[in-house]
Amino acid sequence: MPRIVRDADAAWEGNLARGTGTLSAATSGAFSELGFSVAARVGAPGGKSSPEELLAAAHAGCFTMSLANELTSADTPPGRLDVRCRITMDEVDGKGHLIVHSALDVTGRVTGADATAFDEAVEKANAGCPFSILLRKAGAGVDVTTRFEGGD
Amino acid sequence: MATDRTAKVTWQGSLMDGSGTIEGVGSGALGPLDVTWVSRADTPDGRTSPEELIAAAWASCYSMALSHALAGAGTPPERLETQVTVSFQPGEGIVKGAISVVGTVPGVDHDAFVSEAETAKENCPVSKALTGIPEVTLDATLATA
Numbered sequence: 281m282p283r284i285v286r287d288a289d290a291a292w293e294g295n296l297a298r299g300t301g302t303l304s305a306a307t308s309g310a311f312s313e314l315g316f317s318v319a320a321r322v323g324a325p326g327g328k329s330s331p332e333e334l335l336a337a338a339h340a341g342c343f344t345m346s347l348a349n350e351l352t353s354a355d356t357p358p359g360r361l362d363v364r365c366r367i368t369m370d371e372v373d374g375k376g377h378l379i380v381h382s383a384l385d386v387t388g389r390v391t392g393a394d395a396t397a398f399d400e401a402v403e404k405a406n407a408g409c410p411f412s413i414l415l416r417k418a419g420a421g422v423d424v425t426t427r428f429e430g431g432d
Numbered sequence: 433m434a435t436d437r438t439a440k441v442t443w444q445g446s447l448m449d450g451s452g453t454i455e456g457v458g459s460g461a462l463g464p465l466d467v468t469w470v471s472r473a474d475t476p477d478g479r480t481s482p483e484e485l486i487a488a489a490w491a492s493c494y495s496m497a498l499s500h501a502l503a504g505a506g507t508p509p510e511r512l513e514t515q516v517t518v519s520f521q522p523g524e525g526i527v528k529g530a531i532s533v534v535g536t537v538p539g540v541d542h543d544a545f546v547s548e549a550e551t552a553k554e555n556c557p558v559s560k561a562l563t564g565i566p567e568v569t570l571d572a573t574l575a576t577a
């Protein structure tokens with residue numbers, strides 16, 4: 281399969297504390313001109329997205345597809361998966377601000393699977409999800425909690 | 433103080449034939465946005481993907497880090513335009529990130545701008561979360577005022 285390339289554009293005006301930016305999904309156009317600022321990033325979001333929130337959306341999306349793939353490989357494609365991701369950024373002594381943690385809450389309805397099989401698929405998905413792999417390589421924790429809701 | 437941000441995704445069906453939705457994010461700035469494997473791996477057809485969202489996170493984080501670095505050097509930017517490209521190779525993972533920035537920065541020469549741009553590439557929290565990507569490039573250009 282050929283390499284897949286995706287672009288995003290950001291524009292920023294001014295210094296860090298009082299400046300503001302806008303952000304667009306350049307390849308797909310799925311979102312455009314989203315405002316961002318430091319105040320919204322570290323304080324109350326006030327309706328503005330942030331790098332950490334976009335990483336949460338990316339990780340939730342990436343993990344969900346990995347899990348759908350694992351369940352499909354086990355001949356039990358999911359009826360429905362609900363994945364919530366929480367990304368945490370913190371200041372670490374001597375290292376500045378780091379993404380320290382990603383917490384995934386996964387709920388699944390999967391016909392033909394049981395809770396044990398579901399947990400096994402989740403474990404494989406976390407091991408194989410490209411974004412989980414990158415976060416672990418960077419020293420961030422990736423924790424997954426699961427809830428299996430049966431089938432149909 | 434730690435900062436938490438959340439997003440929620442739902443998915444129905446197999447990877448190849450199913451589809452998902454980024455239902456929303458904590459701030460309410462995004463969503464619902466549809467995602468599918470085909471739009472991630474082939475033609476986007478208006479749909480975002482994990483790689484595009486990583487590119488967006490990186491571009492916004494990098495812009496803030498470079499603004500901070502330039503202001504710290506006494507030369508805050510008038511305007512920074514950052515494009516980030518994230519490359520994904522199925523079966524291999526995320527294989528490349530390319531940052532391209534054009535800055536309008538009074539009082540800075542080319543070398544000083546490139547130096548701050550390199551520093552921001554190393555120090556931005558998203559860059560530090562993505563150090564496992566085998567190739568990360570930077571192209572920094574100073575716009576002529």
